[in-house]
Amino acid sequence: MAGPDQSWFTETLHAGVAQRLVISRLIHHGRTEWQEVMVFDNPVFGRVVALDGALQVTERDEFIYHEMLTHVPILAHGRVRRVLIMGGGDGGILRRCLMHAGVAEVTMVEIDGEFVELMRRHVPSISAGAFEDARVRLVIGDGAEFMRMARDFDVIIVDSTDPTGPGAVLFSPEFYADCQKALTPGGVLVTQSGVPFLQDEELTLVQARLGAVFADATCYQASIPTYYGGAMAFGWASDDAGLRRHDRAALAARYEAAGLVTRYYTPEIHQASFALPGYFCR
Ligand code: SAM
Secondary structure: OOOOOOEEEEOOOOOOOOOEEEEOEEEEEEEOOOOEEEEEEEOOOEEEEEEOOEEEEEOOOHHHHHHHHHHHHHHHHOOOOEEEEEEOOOOHHHHHHOOOOOOOEEEEEEOOHHHHHHHHHHOHHHHOOHHHOOOEEEEEOOHHHHHHHOOOEEEEEEEOOOOOHHHHHHHOHHHHHHHHHHEEEEEEEEEEOOOHHHHHHHHHHHHHHHHOOOOEEEEEEEOOOOOOOOOEEEEEEEOOHHHHOOOHHHHHHHHHHHOOOOOOOOHHHHHHOOOOOHHHHO
């Protein structure tokens, strides 16, 4: 139990509720050109990263979010060669994309180059050397700007902050229309879409905007302890509903062939993640 003299990080993401984590050691606290960055150690979650007061990633539970936002679209697609990541400055998504031998190229567009450097220096375990992989093309810039001219990607993964600050443009109707143009036939877009129990407007907004552009727009779910308030939603969009209806045997065959080592993702979890509680689809 933390003593009275312990210092605490209080997350300021939601109105009316907040979570607190003991800061057992402050590693970094400062502003980049784009956002306030805090990196600290916590006895439960290990090294923790927050941007503008919102928890982004922790060493202890990052695998859940990164495995589900990466392996679900890539294994559902089945023949991914080119991946485009929006955001993802900690490198956790990048690392999981590179686990797929068939992936020839991963382009990652991250607005905050200084944040990437801070992550590589202070939380190297999350990217685990991914930034050095020859298949990686790291672009420092605004993802919405990049998306306007992007073409021929098989999977797009929007690993953004929430729709405030620099991340807001990655939730606009124009951005999603540009994503559709950037995808190859049979391509898949997935997006970080918040925790509906506390951020229902984020999911409602994403679903309506994806549905206006793509033939098949829905979401899937996973529960990540530090994104508290119940399951997190991941927006899913493609022009082929069959891409999210593979049977377990097909997914299991692809998972085995990929030779993935995962701690959360399984073919059964993949299938089950598209079964949604009623309040998700309000
Ligand atoms: N897992 C986290 C979550 O669920 O909220 C997101 C993690 S990741 C750290 C979010 C990234 O989005 C950050 O690196 C941030 O710099 C980046 N970002 C925000 N707005 C962006 C934009 N317009 N273009 C590119 N990257 C952006």
